[in-house]
Amino acid sequence: MAMTSDEAWRLDELREEARYRRERLELYRARMYGGRSRSEYRLREYERASQGASARLRRAEEAASDPEERTGRAT
Numbered sequence: 213m214a215m216t217s218d219e220a221w222r223l224d225e226l227r228e229e230a231r232y233r234r235e236r237l238e239l240y241r242a243r244m245y246g247g248r249s250r251s252e253y254r255l256r257e258y259e260r261a262s263q264g265a266s267a268r269l270r271r272a273e274e275a276a277s278d279p280e281e282r283t284g285r286a287t
């Protein structure tokens with residue numbers, strides 16, 4: 213079964229969010245190493261956001277590749 217345009221759009225959206233969160237985390241880490249920012253709490257928040265976005269993307273990609281999961285029943 214082919215992926216619908218809505219599903220493809222959603223995957224693209226999740227990929228973009230995961231990339232954005234990953235880049236924000238990398239930038240914040242770079243700022244910490246440069247001595248400009250020192251909030252461990254904020255670093256943990258960026259890490260959680262990045263991990264959450266990656267997990268949502270992974271689940272969506274798995275669902276898109278598994279026909280049973282897409283229909284909600286076994287074939």
